[in-house]
Amino acid sequence: MPKRPLSFYFLAAFFGLFVLFLYGPMLGIFILSLQGPQGTLTFPMRGFSFYWLGQVFQEQRVGNFVDAFQRSLILGLVVTLIAAAVSVMAGLAFRNRFKGSVVVFYLTIASLIVPSILISLGIGIAFQVTGIPTNWFTSGLGAHLTWTVPFAFLIMLGVFNRFNPSYEEASRDLGASDSRTFWEIVFPLILPSLIGIGLLGFTLSYDEFTRTSLISGQRNTLPLEIFGMTTNVTSPALYALGTLTTLFSLAMIAIGFFSFQFFSKRQQE
Known part of the structure; x- marks a missing residue:
């Protein structure tokens, strides 16, 4: 077996530190969330139990x-459905050049x-006016769509750029209408x-904080609720x-992964 160069060990150590930096805080939160009822927000752990996991479903002090x-x-599910539908329609439209397509493209990804924070402020002002x-x-729906639709749109453009139009041509040659061709061939x-677009859209919406921060009203989404509790909840329930x-x-x-695998295999059959 040939001897590995010194650079290999240096890069391996660097990659290990990167992984530790990336997942170390997450691992620390997992461990601290499994403390006993007397647990605190810092190490060392005080016992081991699933007590705090159950406390998440109880009413908090704030x-x-x-x-x-x-x-x-x-909100995430609604955003996912709308972003997916808009991205498909936009992808179909951009398969052919149309007047103003460049302007529409850049306006779509401008957000x-x-x-x-400016997006959130602008939406808040628009609702006030x-x-x-x-x-x-x-207002949260509008804010999240400014974040999810551009990503879904860009991905769908790539999907349709690789799409073989001969499948649609064959369907039309056999007498199928445009709507039937879409639902039975293209879709x-x-x-x-x-499915991947939907998963990405849901994740972006589910975790979104900044664009919702100024327009959520009196009831918070989960990221805003967590942020508001960081100064009030002093127990491992947060972890x-x-x-x-x-x-x-x-x-x-x-x-999403198994759904992708399932439908990909169906395409190959």
Whole structure:
């Protein structure tokens, strides 16, 4: 076996430190969330139990994790559906050049480069001018779509750029209408990519803080609720919430992955 150069060990050590820096804080939160009832926010641990995981579902001294989670879940699902639908329609439209397509493209992705806090402030002002009260759903939906739709749009452009139009031509030659061609030919082929877009859109919405910070109204989404509790909740319940939400995110990724694998295999059959 040839001797490895010194640079290999240097890069391996650097990569190990990178992984530790990336996942070390998360691991620390997981460990501290499994303390006993007398646990604190710092090491060393005081016992081992699942006590604080259960406390997440109880009423806190200030705020409520369960209600905030439900709001984030509902908002994330609605944002996912809208972003996916808009991205598909935009992807179909951009398959052919049309007048003003360049302007529409740059306007769509412009919100990605504008500071998030300005987006939140602008939406808040727009709602104030129109007399519509801001709340976690209506104004939050607008704020999250400015973040999720551009990403979904860019991904779908890449999907349709690789799409073979001969499948649609063959379908039309056999007498199928445009709508039937889409639902029976195009949609099944882009469905695995659409699942990935939906998963990304849900994650971006579920974790979004800055764009919702000024327009949530009296009821917070989960990221805002966590931020508000950092100065009031002095127990490992906050760490337990981080553990549970991470497990929830991993479950969503697993569902998305296996769904992608399932529909990809169906395409090959």
